[in-house]
Amino acid sequence: MKKLSIIVITVMLAFCHTLSAENLDELVDVSIYSNVKQIQIGSDFYIAIKLNVADEWHIYWKNPGDSGLPTEVKWTLPKGVEKVGSLIWQVPEKIEWSGMVNYGFEHDVYLIQKFKTIRSVELKSIDIKAEVSWLVCKEKCIPQNDNVSIKIAVDEMFEKSAESKLIQNLLATAPSTFKSVKSNFKSGKEKLEVRLLEFPNDVAEVEDLYIISDGITDNTVKTKIENKKNSAIAEFKLSPYLDEMPAELELLVLYKDKNGSSKSYETIINNK
Known part of the structure; x- marks a missing residue:
């Protein structure tokens, strides 16, 4: 903990x-x-x-x-x-x-x-x-x-x-499960960038991301999300208590589908 x-x-x-x-x-x-x-x-x-x-x-x-x-x-x-x-x-x-x-x-x-x-x-x-x-x-x-x-x-x-x-x-x-080969993340001294480069077919806009892996980010800092065509980039502030960045991250992605309904999926991405 x-x-x-x-x-x-x-x-x-x-x-x-x-x-x-x-x-x-x-x-x-x-x-x-x-x-x-x-x-x-x-x-x-x-x-x-x-x-x-x-x-x-x-x-x-x-x-x-x-x-x-x-x-x-x-x-x-x-x-x-x-x-x-x-x-x-x-x-x-x-x-x-x-x-x-x-x-x-x-x-x-x-x-x-x-x-x-x-x-x-x-x-x-x-x-x-x-x-x-x-x-x-x-x-x-x-x-x-x-x-x-x-x-x-x-x-x-x-x-x-x-x-x-x-x-x-x-x-x-409940959140669905989506396997993405292309999506990845990279981290610096204080920031974590998550790149969602593949989506389920019904995704219209990513609204929020929750890191399921515990202790990675400072949750008091609002996540910045930039939606692009068929992709999205999210920026997090790293937790000051993080000792070592793991090789992979488990995510919960909240999104609007093409009909405007709220949905979600879980995925695992690797360090670039």
């Missing part, structure tokens, strides 16, 4: 004792859903973790920004069930606090994971457990965690759950 995060969190945690246990339990409510009620072995399915955050409080994205801690999910899976890819996040909000800029979520937050089942493993049911941990902040920050579980029936017939439509809609609005 960044040095600034450690200092800020340590100071804020010193005030946690002022909240009662009852109030702490009410800050974040965790629940778990699947898009299926019953599944055939050999099929894929999704699990969604919902965190309902109390008004005026927030939790953090996978890159929390200038302070905070990422929300994490640790899965306990039965034999014959495996994760497919990484956790699927919604697009975070920029949250300004005490001169810092963080990335996080308020109110309802959904984290989605895709799973596959192995045909060669016989299962009577699928029992999945999730340990969820987060840092919830307002004027103070409190680390919390909870455990949730779900059971999915196994049979020859496939049956959707009551939450299937909700999860389908969340997946439709």
